[in-house]
Amino acid sequence: xxxxxxxxxKFTDMFSPLSVPAEIIHDSAIVVSLIxxxxxxxxxxxxxxxxxxxxxxxxxDDKKEPPQIYGSSQIELAWTxxxxxITVVLILVTVRTIIDIQDREMPEDTVHVRIIGHQFxxxxxxxxxxxxxxxxxxxxxxxxxxxxELHIPVSSRENPRPTALQLESADVIHSYWxxxxxxxxxxxxxxxxxxxxxxxxxxxxxxxxxxYCGTQHANMLIRVMVQTQEEFxxxxxxxxxxxxxxxxxxxxxxxxxxxxxxxxxxxxxxGSPEPLAIFGPDLTHFASRRWLGSGVALNNTxxxxxxxxxxxxxxxxxxxxxxQLSETEVEQVTAFLQTLK
Amino acid sequence: MAHGxxxxxxxxxxxxxxxxxxEKGTWSSWIQDLFFTVDHKKxxxxxxxxxxxxxxxxxxxxxxxRIQLAIxxxxxxxxxxxxxxxxxxxxxxxxxxxxxxxxxxxxxxxxIMIGARDMAFPRMNAFGFxxxxxxxxxxxxxxxxxxxxxxxGSAPDVGWFAYSPLTAKAFSTGHSTDYWTxxxxxxxxxxxxxxxxxxxxxxxxxxxxxxxxxxxxxxxxWLVVAFLVVIAIPPLSACQIMLTLDRYLGAxxxxxxxGGSAILWQHFFWIFGHPEVYILILPGFxxxxxxxxxxxxxxxxxxxxxxGATVMxxxxxxxxxxxxxxxxxxxxxxxxxxxxxTMLVAVxxxxxxxxxxxxxxxxxxxxxxxxxxxxGFLFQFLIAGLTGVMLAVAPFxxxxxxxxxxxxxxxxxxxxxxxxxxxxxxxxxxxxAFGRLMDKKLGLWHFWLFTIGFHLTFFPQHIAxxxxxxxxxxxxxxxxxxxxxNLISSVGVVFQxxxxxxxxxxxLYSLKKGKVAGDDPWxxxxxxxxxxxxxxxxxxxxxxxxxxxxxxxxxxxxKDPDWKYE
Numbered sequence: 001x002x003x004x005x006x007x008x009x010k011f012t013d014m015f016s017p018l019s020v021p022a023e024i025i026h027d028s029a030i031v032v033s034l035i036x037x038x039x040x041x042x043x044x045x046x047x048x049x050x051x052x053x054x055x056x057x058x059x060x061d062d063k064k065e066p067p068q069i070y071g072s073s074q075i076e077l078a079w080t081x082x083x084x085x086i087t088v089v090l091i092l093v094t095v096r097t098i099i100d101i102q103d104r105e106m107p108e109d110t111v112h113v114r115i116i117g118h119q120f121x122x123x124x125x126x127x128x129x130x131x132x133x134x135x136x137x138x139x140x141x142x143x144x145x146x147x148x149e150l151h152i153p154v155s156s157r158e159n160p161r162p163t164a165l166q167l168e169s170a171d172v173i174h175s176y177w178x179x180x181x182x183x184x185x186x187x188x189x190x191x192x193x194x195x196x197x198x199x200x201x202x203x204x205x206x207x208x209x210x211x212y213c214g215t216q217h218a219n220m221l222i223r224v225m226v227q228t229q230e231e232f233x234x235x236x237x238x239x240x241x242x243x244x245x246x247x248x249x250x251x252x253x254x255x256x257x258x259x260x261x262x263x264x265x266x267x268x269x270x271g272s273p274e275p276l277a278i279f280g281p282d283l284t285h286f287a288s289r290r291w292l293g294s295g296v297a298l299n300n301t302x303x304x305x306x307x308x309x310x311x312x313x314x315x316x317x318x319x320x321x322x323x324q325l326s327e328t329e330v331e332q333v334t335a336f337l338q339t340l341k
Numbered sequence: 342m343a344h345g346x347x348x349x350x351x352x353x354x355x356x357x358x359x360x361x362x363x364e365k366g367t368w369s370s371w372i373q374d375l376f377f378t379v380d381h382k383k384x385x386x387x388x389x390x391x392x393x394x395x396x397x398x399x400x401x402x403x404x405x406x407r408i409q410l411a412i413x414x415x416x417x418x419x420x421x422x423x424x425x426x427x428x429x430x431x432x433x434x435x436x437x438x439x440x441x442x443x444x445x446x447x448x449x450x451x452x453i454m455i456g457a458r459d460m461a462f463p464r465m466n467a468f469g470f471x472x473x474x475x476x477x478x479x480x481x482x483x484x485x486x487x488x489x490x491x492x493x494g495s496a497p498d499v500g501w502f503a504y505s506p507l508t509a510k511a512f513s514t515g516h517s518t519d520y521w522t523x524x525x526x527x528x529x530x531x532x533x534x535x536x537x538x539x540x541x542x543x544x545x546x547x548x549x550x551x552x553x554x555x556x557x558x559x560x561x562x563w564l565v566v567a568f569l570v571v572i573a574i575p576p577l578s579a580c581q582i583m584l585t586l587d588r589y590l591g592a593x594x595x596x597x598x599x600g601g602s603a604i605l606w607q608h609f610f611w612i613f614g615h616p617e618v619y620i621l622i623l624p625g626f627x628x629x630x631x632x633x634x635x636x637x638x639x640x641x642x643x644x645x646x647x648x649g650a651t652v653m654x655x656x657x658x659x660x661x662x663x664x665x666x667x668x669x670x671x672x673x674x675x676x677x678x679x680x681x682x683t684m685l686v687a688v689x690x691x692x693x694x695x696x697x698x699x700x701x702x703x704x705x706x707x708x709x710x711x712x713x714x715x716x717g718f719l720f721q722f723l724i725a726g727l728t729g730v731m732l733a734v735a736p737f738x739x740x741x742x743x744x745x746x747x748x749x750x751x752x753x754x755x756x757x758x759x760x761x762x763x764x765x766x767x768x769x770x771x772x773x774a775f776g777r778l779m780d781k782k783l784g785l786w787h788f789w790l791f792t793i794g795f796h797l798t799f800f801p802q803h804i805a806x807x808x809x810x811x812x813x814x815x816x817x818x819x820x821x822x823x824x825x826x827n828l829i830s831s832v833g834v835v836f837q838x839x840x841x842x843x844x845x846x847x848x849l850y851s852l853k854k855g856k857v858a859g860d861d862p863w864x865x866x867x868x869x870x871x872x873x874x875x876x877x878x879x880x881x882x883x884x885x886x887x888x889x890x891x892x893x894x895x896x897x898x899x900k901d902p903d904w905k906y907e
Binding site for chain 1: 419420421424498500504506507511512597598600601602603604637638639640642643644645646668669670672673676677680681684685687688691692694695696698699701702703704705706707708716719720723724727728730731733734735736737738739740741742743744807808809810811812813814815816817818820821822898901903906907
């Protein structure tokens with residue numbers, strides 16, 4: 001079941017922000033860019049002036065050297081003090097913006113999501129509160145697990161509904177970057193980072209892993225589906241359910257193949273909230289996702305068949321090995337996976 | 342000898358003992374000279390030659406990268422091959438192109454500018470060259486000898502800053518990362534040795550009258566750079582050793598699977614890496630400091646302030662490293678500190694730029710090739726500096742970090758800045774080293790083609806970065822709006838490649854066919870122009886005596902010497 005998150009926002013221009021933190025960054029970026037542009041124009045003017053005003057007029061002219069000036073304290077003081085003043089302005093803008101974004105308190109009904117980076121996909125846990133710990137802080141436990149496509153509710157200025165991301169990594173460093181929603185933050189093993197999103201418009205937002213993480217860094221793509229609150233709730237309710245077992249004989253055979261080979265060693269399909277280890281994306285509601293392989297191809301029958309034959313065709317260097325399935329098995333597993341709505 | 346303080350000895354007085362196999366002009370003497378020379382000028386030229394050799398190799402890798410990125414979903418290069426290419430391109434350009442070429446200039450010019458006959462430790466100088474050279478050979482040997490395990494890669498593919506834990510055994514099988522580690526370690530030894538040599542030479546070997554306040558700014562800048570190298574390289578060497586311990590002896594400094602810290606590597610690397618940026622660009626400034634006054638026909642504007650600004654840049658550059666780490670989740674205080682320290686660098690850098698303009702103001706600018714490249718430098722380094730300020734604004738950096746904007750920024754620094762300074766320096770001192778001027782017509786073609794190509798390639802990358810394109814991706818989806826920028830970028834490579842080809846042709850052609858330069862073709866003022874072109878092994882027959890910052894000016898204008906005003 002594909003839930004609509006319209007429109008597609010493929011053009012990820014950081015100067016068209018659609019989220020509160022991205023807007024704050026955008027505003028300071030504009031100020032800084034304009035100051036830099038002004039400095040650029042002034043210095044270019046000075047450079048062009050000396051270049052066009054003082055060229056040598058030929059060998060005759062060269063016989064006499066120009067007046068030899070060794071420096072001027074006043075002028076040098078001027079072009080030391082003015083840059084210092086500009087720098088002070090830039091520092092004020094910067095520090096203010098850093099604190100505004102980094103140290104902001106999240107409101108009560110924030111959506112809490114934990115994202116774990118893997119070579120080359122995203123593991124996503126939606127969190128729910130579970131009492132308080134010894135320090136009086138809310139404890140968060142996994143509500144349900146999904147992968148690669150982050151669904152979050154749209155926020156508004158009247159009713160802020162931000163999403164707080166808790167970023168971790170299972171292997172190497174990755175970085176979560178959706179330019180229209182916020183700047184990037186790294187996902188680092190043994191080190192939990194935080195960032196927040198507060199989208200003001202619905203849509204499917206595009207982004208990329210922004211820290212080189214290995215062979216398929218390029219196709220560790222990010223998709224964020226920003227939905228209305230109702231759509232989001234509907235989607236979340238479906239994710240919490242166990243998938244319904246299909247009666248289609250081909251799919252049933254595919255289910256058997258899935259368990260017969262070692263698919264289950266890496267991929268999890270059931271409703272249990274705390275799996276022991278996840279090496280590959282959770283497939284519980286695989287058919288509800290729009291893309292395969294962390295965004296490398298659309299999740300349709302043709303691409304899925306190709307992926308089952310050999311994942312390295314669509315995503316060379318992906319950690320999933322070629323499972324050497326027979327053509328029948330490929331079709332059976334594909335049919336099975338497509339029942340996981 | 343128009344203006345010389347020395348004269349070349351006439352043929353009758355040259356008594357050089359000639360050992361068998363060392364007769365001049367034979368192959369064996371040439372080979373012996375190449376391998377055993379301890380002459381600072383020959384080593385300087387060898388450094389530059391090696392740098393240019395690796396420049397061509399790493400440049401061709403960049404060209405392959407641009408072919409791959411010209412259109413979306415291209416399959417010209419396999420992702421693994423692509424990842425090796427950008428790793429080798431970056432590593433080579435920094436450690437095997439930038440460093441050797443700047444050390445080449447320092448080697449050739451520092452002793453001769455201070456009126457010395459050689460470096461303080463000539464044999465250590467040769468050691469520094471050869472170990473740097475072999476570190477390059479070692480790095481590239483990885484292509485042939487690294488793949489030892491089934492499925493293990495060949496050349497390093499972890500990026501030029503090799504973030505842990507991607508370099509851990511678990512994620513980097515085989516030996517490619519070890520080639521990278523050991524090569525950097527070796528090169529670092531060479532850099533530190535040469536820098537110590539430069540410091541000692543500058544402090545102990547100055548000729549009579551050459552006080553610190555009269556040293557050419559080139560030498561001053563190099564004194565600062567050499568100190569910076571000695572401070573910055575040891576953390577790099579230390580973390581290479583720690584990484585090797587991690588990989589082979591079960592240490593866990595950076596191994597996150599065993600509780601190590603991934604961020605620790607970044608601190609080690611960037612406390613080297615950021616001063617390294619200044620280690621590379623300050624020698625570019627050093628060349629500007631010599632070229633701009635000569636071709637503006639005026640002394641450098643504000644000599645003491647230029648020295649002070651250089652020292653300030655070096656000092657501040659030791660406290661800005663974590664601006665490479667704004668996205669690793671530092672506290673708001675940490676982010677603010679490094680944003681502020683980074684912005685402060687802009688002040689002394691701005692002073693330098695303004696003082697160069699001040700030098701040109703009121704002069705009689707001669708648009709010879711070195712000056713053309715210097716003017717290119719000024720414009721391009723201005724852009725590089727301002728994009729640097731934008732990146733220093735931490736929140737802006739959260740967007741721009743690891744995007745193509747950063748790629749554009751540092752290519753403006755290293756090509757638009759450093760490489761243009763290197764070209765200016767080569768066109769400027771080539772007649773000194775080889776006695777012949779480089780061809781001006783070819784040089785102008787080189788300048789314009791390369792400048793057009795450079796801006797075509799790198800300017801659009803700023804925009805691709807604004808539009809969300811991350812760096813180090815071997816391909817990109819169609820429809821993200823990056824197609825045009827990447828295509829323009831790739832087209833620019835054609836212009837750059839032709840420009841470089843003409844430059845290499847010019848280098849070789851002018852060796853034999855260039856206009857005879859004479860000792861002082863540019864009517865310049867520092868000591869290297871007081872001796873023959875090329876200078877004799879001993880540089881100066883008699884030790885020169887200096888009374889001002891521009892000894893040759895004093896000589897040429899006895900009625901109006903500089904020392905009256907200093």
